[in-house]
Amino acid sequence: MTELIDQAPPTLAEQARAALGKRNLVLIGLMGAGKSAIGRMTAQALGVPFVDSDHEIERVSRMSITDLFAAYGEAEFRALETRVIKRLLRSGPRVVSTGGGAYINENTRRHIKRGGLTVWLNADLDVLWERVNKRDTRPLLKTENPRQTLENLMNARYPIYAEADLTVMSRDVKKETMVEEVLAAITAAGPRNQTR
Ligand SMILES: Nc1ncnc2c1ncn2[C@@H]1O[C@H](COP(=O)(O)OP(=O)(O)O)[C@@H](O)[C@H]1O
Numbered sequence: 001m002t003e004l005i006d007q008a009p010p011t012l013a014e015q016a017r018a019a020l021g022k023r024n025l026v027l028i029g030l031m032g033a034g035k036s037a038i039g040r041m042t043a044q045a046l047g048v049p050f051v052d053s054d055h056e057i058e059r060v061s062r063m064s065i066t067d068l069f070a071a072y073g074e075a076e077f078r079a080l081e082t083r084v085i086k087r088l089l090r091s092g093p094r095v096v097s098t099g100g101g102a103y104i105n106e107n108t109r110r111h112i113k114r115g116g117l118t119v120w121l122n123a124d125l126d127v128l129w130e131r132v133n134k135r136d137t138r139p140l141l142k143t144e145n146p147r148q149t150l151e152n153l154m155n156a157r158y159p160i161y162a163e164a165d166l167t168v169m170s171r172d173v174k175k176e177t178m179v180e181e182v183l184a185a186i187t188a189a190g191p192r193n194q195t196r
């Protein structure tokens with residue numbers, strides 16, 4: 001009896017972990033939304049393995065994303081991305097951060113929807129631009145007006161990202177706050193719908 005009284009209530013991370021069950025958590029959203037950074041930290045909080053699909057693509061191809069696009073083009077990159085993500089989703093639970101275009105590809109989206117609970121890190125253009133313009137690792141933004149390109153991608157992709165199970169607004173707050181919001185969203189979603 002005393003033991004029960006002394007037990008601390010479950011932390012948010014523990015509650016989210018219980019709600020996730022055997023499912024994978026798949027982060028989707030546009031470049032700069034924080035999928036890679038927040039995904040890694042969320043996996044750590046949940047105590048499950050983390051994998052980033054772009055990182056895995058670079059590992060298996062032994063090429064950078066930039067070099068892959070340059071050498072083989074986007075269509076080949078997407079085909080490789082589909083295969084890699086399908087494989088990464090085969091066993092769970094883990095956190096899988098995808099590249100921004102993965103969920104937009106119909107084939108890949110089908111695998112993602114079957115393979116886990118999806119979280120869209122939604123963000124406005126200013127937040128994304130502020131983050132992505134600091135690096136030149138994103139081949140799709142090597143255009144004359146990359147900010148406009150990003151805006152065009154937002155317009156084309158946001159209705160599709162909106163199909164995600166959960167949405168969390170990515171903005172200029174501490175990364176730890178973002179992780180907490182992701183954990184809260186998983187917890188609120190509860191353990192149901194585990195067949196997806
Ligand atoms: N909440 C945040 N606050 C500040 N910087 C962030 C936040 N989330 C992500 N970042 C930074 O923004 C950049 C892009 O994040 P990243 O995780 O690579 O995005 P994505 O994988 O969605 O393209 C990185 O430098 C990352 O550290």
Ligand SMILES: O=C(O)C1=C[C@@H](OP(=O)(O)O)[C@@H](O)[C@H](O)C1
Nearest residue numbers: 030031032054099100101138139
């Ligand atoms: O939006 C996209 O189509 C892409 C996003 C990138 O990943 P991040 O979203 O992690 O930057 C990377 O997969 C590639 O440059 C293509």
Ligand SMILES: [Mg+2]
Nearest residue numbers: 035036098099
């Ligand atoms: Mg990334």
